[in-house]
Amino acid sequence: MAELTLFSARACPFAHRTRLVLGEKGLDFELVEIDLQQKPAWFSTVSNYGKVPALQHKEHRLVESAIVNEYLDEVFPEPALLPEDPGTRAVARIWIDYANTRFVPAWGALLRAPSEAERASARDALFESLAYLETHALQKTSGKGPFWFGEQPGLVDLTFYPWFERWAALEHHRGPLPITKFERLQRWREALAARPSVKEIENPTPFYAERYARYAAPPPQAVAV
Numbered sequence: 001m002a003e004l005t006l007f008s009a010r011a012c013p014f015a016h017r018t019r020l021v022l023g024e025k026g027l028d029f030e031l032v033e034i035d036l037q038q039k040p041a042w043f044s045t046v047s048n049y050g051k052v053p054a055l056q057h058k059e060h061r062l063v064e065s066a067i068v069n070e071y072l073d074e075v076f077p078e079p080a081l082l083p084e085d086p087g088t089r090a091v092a093r094i095w096i097d098y099a100n101t102r103f104v105p106a107w108g109a110l111l112r113a114p115s116e117a118e119r120a121s122a123r124d125a126l127f128e129s130l131a132y133l134e135t136h137a138l139q140k141t142s143g144k145g146p147f148w149f150g151e152q153p154g155l156v157d158l159t160f161y162p163w164f165e166r167w168a169a170l171e172h173h174r175g176p177l178p179i180t181k182f183e184r185l186q187r188w189r190e191a192l193a194a195r196p197s198v199k200e201i202e203n204p205t206p207f208y209a210e211r212y213a214r215y216a217a218p219p220p221q222a223v224a225v
Contacts, residue, residue, distance in 0.1 A: 005029065017053070023196070025081075083154070095159075147191065161198065168208075
C-alpha cells in the first residue's frame with residue numbers, strides 16, 4: 001500500500017503540479033479523484049480548504065500545491081527539485097510566487113473576461129507576463145539548458161507548466177495567442193512536454209476546452225421585467 005495519497009482533480013492545474021512532482025521523483029502514490037462540482041462530504045476532513053491538491057502522508061495532511069510540492073522535495077530529496085544554493089533557492093521561490101500571484105491570475109483573467117474590451121486588456125497583461133518570463137527568467141537563469149535553472153527541470157518549471165499544457169484550450173475560447181516569438185519560452189515548453197512525467201498524465205486540448213467552457217461563457221443577460 002502506498003504511503004502517499006494524493007487527492008486530485010484531473011482538470012485542475014494546481015493538482016497537475018503535484019502529480020508532475022510525484023512523477024519526476026518516481027514516487028508511488030494512491031490517487032483519489034475528487035469531483036470539485038460535487039465534493040463528497042468527507043473531503044472536508046482531508047482538505048480544510050476544500051481544494052485540491054491535498055496530500056496525506058503518514059500523520060500529515062497538507063494542502064496548497066506550493067506547500068505540498070516543497071514538502072515532497074524535502075521528504076523525498078532525490079532528485080532535488082530546488083537549487084542547492086540558498087540564494088538561488090530563494091530566487092526559485094520568488095518565481096513560484098510570481099506564477100501564483102502574477103502569471104496564473106493573468107491567464108485566468110483572460111479566460112473569464114466577459115467583454116471584448118476586457119479580453120483585449122487581459123490579453124495584453126498575459127503577453128507582458130510572457131515577455132517578463134522570457135527576458136527576466138529563462139534568458140538569465142537557464143544558461144544553455146532548456147529549463148529554469150539549466151539542464152534538469154525543477155519546482156519552478158513544474159509550477160508553470162500546467163497552464164502551458166492548457167494553452168491551446170485558452171486559444172480555443174479566446175483566439176490565437178502565439179508564443180513562438182518567445183524563443184526561450186517555446187524551447188522550455190517543448191522540453192517539458194517531452195518529459196515522461198508530463199506525457200504520462202497529459203490530457204488532450206478538447207478535454208480542457210470542454211471543462212473551461214463554463215468559465216469562458218458570457219455572463220447571463222439581465223431580463224427586463
